[in-house]
Amino acid sequence: xxxxxxxxxxxxxxDLLGIKESSQIERELxxxxxxxxxxxxxxxxxxxxxxxxxxxxxxxxxxxxxxDVVRQVEVLGYDTLTVMYKKADETKSRQYRDFxxxxxxxxxxxxxxxxxxxxxxxxIFEARxxxxxxxxxxxxxxxxxxxxxxxxxLCIYLLFVVVYSTSFALEIGAALHGSCTRHAEG
Numbered sequence: 259x260x261x262x263x264x265x266x267x268x269x270x271x272x273d274l275l276g277i278k279e280s281s282q283i284e285r286e287l288x289x290x291x292x293x294x295x296x297x298x299x300x301x302x303x304x305x306x307x308x309x310x311x312x313x314x315x316x317x318x319x320x321x322x323x324x325x326d327v328v329r330q331v332e333v334l335g336y337d338t339l340t341v342m343y344k345k346a347d348e349t350k351s352r353q354y355r356d357f358x359x360x361x362x363x364x365x366x367x368x369x370x371x372x373x374x375x376x377x378x379x380x381x382i383f384e385a386r387x388x389x390x391x392x393x394x395x396x397x398x399x400x401x402x403x404x405x406x407x408x409x410x411x412l413c414i415y416l417l418f419v420v421v422y423s424t425s426f427a428l429e430i431g432a433a434l435h436g437s438c439t440r441h442a443e444g
Contacts, residue, residue: 283351286317288382295375305338
């Protein structure tokens with residue numbers, strides 16, 4: 259009996275919908291940013307953080323990115339910051355690019371990494387909140403349009419029913435009137 263893997267099922271669902279990898283990265287980025295923030299606050303090194311991200315199966319795109327980062331560090335001998343900078347240049351996702359480039363800048367400049375990650379996390383969630391609000395407003399507009407169309411359709415249906423029942427009643431009345439007139443004459 260085949261088992262259902264949630265991560266694989268979600269990935270296949272989004273593949274069927276034609277959703278691009280950049281939007282998948284943007285969908286998973288807030289959760290990855292939370293994990294990187296917690297790891298940075300706990301004193302976990304950047305490279306060790308990427309190694310830990312390889313085992314997160316619920317974030318398949320980030321997991322793939324983490325495997326690639328670790329592979330480039332271990333096999334090709336690049337340092338983690340160089341790999342992250344290259345990934346920032348290659349990605350199509352603006353949010354992911356900003357996250358990686360900002361992370362590299364914070365580490366290279368010696369800035370407070372946890373503070374950067376917290377502010378980046380806040381901005382990511384604010385952007386998602388704004389996008390969700392826009393989607394809800396669009397959905398509300400569609401529901402209003404559907405309701406109006408439903409009411410108009412119902413009114414047109416009732417109009418046809420009234421017109422046809424009235425004309426049918428007139429025909430029956432005319433027919434009855436005609437038959438009554440014939441019975442009265444005869």
